[in-house]
Amino acid sequence: MKAKEVPQDDADMMRGKWKDPIYTLDEDGNYTTSYSLGWEVKNAVMQQAWDNINEKVEETKRKVINGKLSPVAYYMEKNIMDVSLLAKYMGLWRWTVKKHLKPKHFNKLPQEIIEQYADIFNIAPELLTSIEALKTTENDKE
Amino acid sequence: MNSEINFEHRQAAHCENGVVSNLLRFYGVELSEPMVFGIGSGLFFSHMPFLKVDGIPVTSFRPLPGIIFSRIAKRLHIHFARKKYRRSPKKAMEELDKNLAKGIPTGMLVGVYHLSYFPEPYRFHFNAHNIIVYGEENSTYKISDPIMENVSELSYKELMRVRYAKGVFAPKGHMYWVDKAPGAIDLKAAIQKGITQTCKHMLTIPVPLFGVKGIRYMSKQVRNYPRKLGPRKAALFTGQIVRAQEEIGTGGAGFRYMYAAFLQEAAKVTDNDKLRELSFNMTAIGDMWREFATITGRIIKNRNKGDENYDRAADMLLKIAGEEEKFYQKLLKSIQ
Numbered sequence: 325m326k327a328k329e330v331p332q333d334d335a336d337m338m339r340g341k342w343k344d345p346i347y348t349l350d351e352d353g354n355y356t357t358s359y360s361l362g363w364e365v366k367n368a369v370m371q372q373a374w375d376n377i378n379e380k381v382e383e384t385k386r387k388v389i390n391g392k393l394s395p396v397a398y399y400m401e402k403n404i405m406d407v408s409l410l411a412k413y414m415g416l417w418r419w420t421v422k423k424h425l426k427p428k429h430f431n432k433l434p435q436e437i438i439e440q441y442a443d444i445f446n447i448a449p450e451l452l453t454s455i456e457a458l459k460t461t462e463n464d465k466e
Numbered sequence: 467m468n469s470e471i472n473f474e475h476r477q478a479a480h481c482e483n484g485v486v487s488n489l490l491r492f493y494g495v496e497l498s499e500p501m502v503f504g505i506g507s508g509l510f511f512s513h514m515p516f517l518k519v520d521g522i523p524v525t526s527f528r529p530l531p532g533i534i535f536s537r538i539a540k541r542l543h544i545h546f547a548r549k550k551y552r553r554s555p556k557k558a559m560e561e562l563d564k565n566l567a568k569g570i571p572t573g574m575l576v577g578v579y580h581l582s583y584f585p586e587p588y589r590f591h592f593n594a595h596n597i598i599v600y601g602e603e604n605s606t607y608k609i610s611d612p613i614m615e616n617v618s619e620l621s622y623k624e625l626m627r628v629r630y631a632k633g634v635f636a637p638k639g640h641m642y643w644v645d646k647a648p649g650a651i652d653l654k655a656a657i658q659k660g661i662t663q664t665c666k667h668m669l670t671i672p673v674p675l676f677g678v679k680g681i682r683y684m685s686k687q688v689r690n691y692p693r694k695l696g697p698r699k700a701a702l703f704t705g706q707i708v709r710a711q712e713e714i715g716t717g718g719a720g721f722r723y724m725y726a727a728f729l730q731e732a733a734k735v736t737d738n739d740k741l742r743e744l745s746f747n748m749t750a751i752g753d754m755w756r757e758f759a760t761i762t763g764r765i766i767k768n769r770n771k772g773d774e775n776y777d778r779a780a781d782m783l784l785k786i787a788g789e790e791e792k793f794y795q796k797l798l799k800s801i802q
Contacts, residue, residue, distance in 0.1 A: 325752065342615040353746070365762065366708070369712070370709065370713065372702065404579070
């Protein structure tokens with residue numbers, strides 16, 4: 325790619341933290357570093373990945389509100405985790421975490437386990453146990 | 467305890483190259499990012515349909531994390547110390563503090579998801595990110611993250627968290643630093659070794675998932691996606707290929723431009739004009755990868771229509787495979 329062809333399609337993906345360095349050719353055929361604010365195509369594939377995640381999060385949220393799953397399931401999806409990754413963070417077996425995704429078991433969890441989950445999800449323990457709060461949260465991730 | 471090392475931060479397109487290049491500069495060895503990338507044989511390709519992340523097959527334009535690093539160490543005879551602290555996050559932080567007190571800038575592996583200074587759209591559970599810590603003041607750590615334009619900071623708790631991210635490639639407190647200041651470096655020999663290995667890996671690995679064969683294999687997969695997966699999943703799978711190609715750490719067009727820049731620099735160092743000519747070939751191949759990405763962009767926009775763009779994308783990949791095959795053969799000849 326030539327230096328003057330570097331795309332500048334800014335979709336604020338980098339939040340101003342960097343511009344993408346791209347190695348490009350200058351007028352004399354020598355390599356130089358150019359900086360890109362973004363490329364339409366790249367923005368589209370990133371957005372596609374987030375759309376896919378957000379859809380799963382919304383779907384899980386509905387299930388939690390309808391009492392089919394526990395809030396752990398919602399925050400797990402929101403943190404882009406699956407049962408196996410969450411189990412590793414918790415230092416628990418997978419089947420134990422799976423059990424905690426069911427409201428029946430979740431409601432009986434001791435406070436220290438709730439706190440551990442909350443710490444991993446980076447939220448207050450009260451928020452984790454409040455389904456009411458879920459009903460009003462907008463999904464704020466990109 | 468307060469400590470700050472006078473450390474020059476420079477931005478790079480890929481974290482592993484960037485960390486190596488910045489660390490070496492501190493010890494008086496000036497190597498550009500493309501040079502690190504070329505000598506470390508950072509150019510690669512693999513497509514592994516059976517290995518899935520979030521249910522999507524893994525495509526990669528680089529070798530496994532850490533490999534560029536160890537190849538550079540071997541080829542330039544630089545001695546790095548490396549340590550992991552599997553069970554003791556506290557010890558991992560103490561050892562870091564000791565290093566900083568001694569004035570040693572220290573590289574480490576971290577997970578991206580909890581990096582507080584990182585832009586949200588980039589925060590996935592990717593655990594093989596490299597950063598350098600070069601100072602500490604009142605339990606705030608000074609960070610040189612080669613992807614970022616400027617230096618950053620992390621609190622004690624934040625740094626500990628990213629050093630103990632869980633999942634694939636869990637860093638387990640892994641850290642590394644230059645042990646002995648490097649002596650004289652034989653750049654020509656290192657370049658020769660780097661190029662030879664890249665060509666061989668792209669041409670001769672006898673498994674169809676890697677190198678040029680891997681690109682052909684992926685072409686076949688992409689052609690079948692709409693029939694096999696339906697429009698939605700097919701678009702997601704194809705989009706993931708382009709994410710691997712263009713997202714963080716690739717430097718655009720799956721590293722091809724960076725490799726072309728390396729060849730130009732190598733031409734000067736080794737006095738071999740053929741490498742400069744070949745660098746233009748590689749640029750053209752990079753352009754083709756971008757064309758493939760553009761076709762994919764169209765697929766994503768029309769994801770609800772079954773369309774002929776999959777055939778176009780697959781054809782493009784075949785063309786790329788053909789061009790790359792010829793390229794590595796010529797490149798291997800040019801240095802013999």
